[in-house]
Amino acid sequence: MVDSAPSLTEAAMLESCVILKFQSRPYRRLGRDSRRFTMGSDSPADALGLHAQGVRDAVVEAVRSVHYRFAEAHAVSRSRYGMGFGSQWRDLLDEAHDTITRHGFQSHTLTPGGHKLPVVNGCLVYVWRAPDDREAVSKFASSPTRQSGFAAPPPPAMLFDPTFSDEAEADEDVVGVAETEVMLEAVRDGMPLVLVMVWSTPRQLQAIEWAVAELDEAGKVTLHGQESIWEPEGVSVDAASNVESFSEGEPIEPVVEPRKQEGIDPYAR
Secondary structure, three states: OOOOOOOHHHHHHHHHOOOOOOOOOOOEEOOHHHOOOOOOOOOHHHHHHHHHHHHHHHHHHHHHHHHHHHHHHHHHHOOOOOHHHHOOHHHHHHHHHHHHHOOOOEEEEOOOOOOEEEEEOOEEEEEEEOOOOOOOOOOOOOOHHHHHOOOOOOOOOOOEEOOOOOOOOOOOOOOOHHHHHHHOOOOOOOOOEEEEEEEEEOOEEEEEEEEEEEEOOOOOEEEEEEEEEEOOOOOOHHHHHOOOOOOOOOOOOOOOOOOOEOOEOOOOO
């Protein structure tokens, strides 16, 4: 059987088909270097992948901005109580969400509270001012809204993966099976949650730490890969090294000479 030549209509349709290839920076194509979080990841850096440094910088910027704003308001109010300063928890969530999603990342709304969290590399990022309580972390999921953050379904996959402006470009030639597998990844039980913990008082922003949070069957939260991502600058090593220690020997006494006065010999008796 001889194949017939395409008709004029079919030929016109074939000629009208054009493959479009475009770039829309700062987005990049999903490839092997943009792997999703796997349950074997044990740190925020592993969970966030190439976006880890960008998320870290964005979160630190947001936290410091909110802290100094509320610390200043507390100082102006001259209040003896810290309720006003402690109300920054919602501002922390909103500021971090806006700072990250303005780069093109998706967001997820927790129910029933309606808190919006950024989604980066298939992970939720939750910024939280931790109270001064040893059991605070284990009791983090004490509300239905926070509990829903541990069972949040991932959003639909994006054709282009957003990036922070200072991230390295992914290899655009990495296409095919690897990209298809990421795009068609099966829906997991829930997105991993990267918990950013803020330790602060009205007088000082003490530290910012992050970790991958996991909720167990008993409702307790455990952390994996906890590490500090910001802390106030302390005394430099060089400055401290110039100070002599008196743990051994005796300190050198300063030389004091009596001041001479006109016409008077200080050593005369």
